[in-house]
Amino acid sequence: MGIGQGKTVTIVGAGLAGALLASSLAKLGFRVNVYERRGDPRRAGYSGGRSINLALSARGLWGLERVGLDKDILKHAIPMRGRMVHPAVAGAGLAFQPYSKDPGDAINSISRGGLNMALLDEAEKHDNVELFFNQRCLDVDMDHCRAVFQDDSNGPDGPIGTIESDLIIGTDGAFSAVRLKMMKSDRFEYSQTYLTHGYKELHIPPVEGGAFNGFAMDPSALHIWPRGSAMMIALPNIDKSFTCTLFWPFTGEHSFDQLRTAQDVEMFFKRWYPDAMPIMPTLVEDFLKNPTSSLVTVRCWPWVQNCRPMVVTGASPSEKGYGGRAVALMGDAAHAIVPFFGQGMNAAFEDVRVLCECLERHAGRSEHWLTDALDEYQALRKPNADAIARMAIDNFEEMRDKVGSRLFRARKKAEHLLHELMPGTLVPKYNLVSFSTVPYAEALRRGARLDRVLRVLILLAALIAAALVLAFVKIAAWYLLVAVIIAAWFAWDRWRYKRDTTA
Ligand SMILES: Cc1cc2nc3c(=O)[nH]c(=O)nc-3n(C[C@H](O)[C@H](O)[C@H](O)COP(=O)(O)OP(=O)(O)OC[C@H]3O[C@@H](n4cnc5c(N)ncnc54)[C@H](O)[C@@H]3O)c2cc1C
16 A cells, blocks of 8 residues: 555646656555646557657656666667767767766657557556547636646537646646746746757658667767757657757847758758768758757746645634645646757656655655645755756857867866766765756856866966076076086186186
8 A cells, every 4th residue: 555545646648747647656556637738649650749859868768767677768868978069060080078987877769659658558568558649728726636638639619627636747848838827826937048049850860770870979988060050950759860959049140030941951060060961862852841949047936835724613724625635746837958968858757756745755644744745845846956057057058169178088088087986075066966866956056166277277287387497497407507607607717717728
């Protein structure tokens, strides 16, 4: 008998977070009903509308481990051990930058659709999970913990139904309907910030044979074309193709706005992405056909709202009312971030695991243990969500601009050297974020500390170099003085000799 026995959870959205959450809560004994706006991807075909593949790393694997899926999922992923930087000049060499001092550390390229479907399969294995597709959440009654869905199976005017439960969790993405309802509550804080950049996906197909066994480029790296204010990246797929993503400004010089015709696209790619162009046979069609999407960061608070207890004379809230019930947010619905650290899904999977651990800690401790657990979940996760949101934005500048520079490469080498020397203390931020489950807020702090150490070391090195130069100058001055004295002595001696011999 699990801790959730007798309690029902409604999950809104069967994307990555919702599907994993369903299995995780089912394992704790909750009865779980999942409502998803789209059709079942396993029957209708996957139409996620977002990136085709994504990078799965330590935190995501940690979330998957709880339902025993981590190893199976990794079998369908391609490890990427570093960045392969492509220069803008045709014929110039590629530069590989490992992500870590440890060659075993890698982030894993995985198909979004494949992963989502595997998670749905897993959820459906549990008797206490029911999945409902084509069910669009229209409204949430925060007082009574009820969610309202429209059945879109046969068109837009389908029947509307209401479901009541002990807990509603909105895992319905960056434009969450559940959050929209929470926003109408007093003192709910909310902000959404768009980048001036958008993204568009392109395709590199497999090749016949070649140096990488059918892949057009080395599949063990995340490929990156840094171009100052813009960039392109490419992640390998299991079918030996690559999915490229352009992260360009909407307007300006190197922007989506500039390329309107097939000729524009060809000329531009020849100029800026000369080594990619020959391996992108459908470039022009893809560019003109594929959508350009925006990149948003969402911050909000609180993530949990308790349902209002009904006032029933002589009855405790748990018997008659809605006390101890709640509506909560998770994944992108609570904290959508830009994708430059490859952490949105990883953070969402970490949310799932942290929530389950909170539920286990609080189970049965009080009448309102469910809401106590949710309070702890949001208190633990919010500072970390804010930290990764910030690091993700910072990492954009690093990827699109700095990775191409020699100074940056030297700095990365210095970071890895320090990490090698003091593996427990001086761990680079990238390692903490991608290869550990150290809380994001701590990763941000420790990353800043390593930055300071590096700055101090650079300053020390500069001071030592200056001292050496000074010392060298000083020694050289002494030598010069001695040389002048000796030369003067010789000159005086010679003058005296001449004087004495001519006298
Ligand atoms: C270009 C790009 C690249 C990315 N790369 C990475 C990466 O490499 N690594 C990484 O970790 N993250 C990455 N991310 C982030 C990642 O995609 C998200 O963080 C992740 O999908 C969040 O999962 P989620 O389940 O919270 O939301 P979603 O995946 O958006 O799922 C939400 C679900 O809710 C459903 N839904 C929406 N509204 C309703 C409604 N009203 N009623 C019912 N259902 C509804 C949707 O149909 C969907 O199935 C990337 C994002 C982008 C845009």
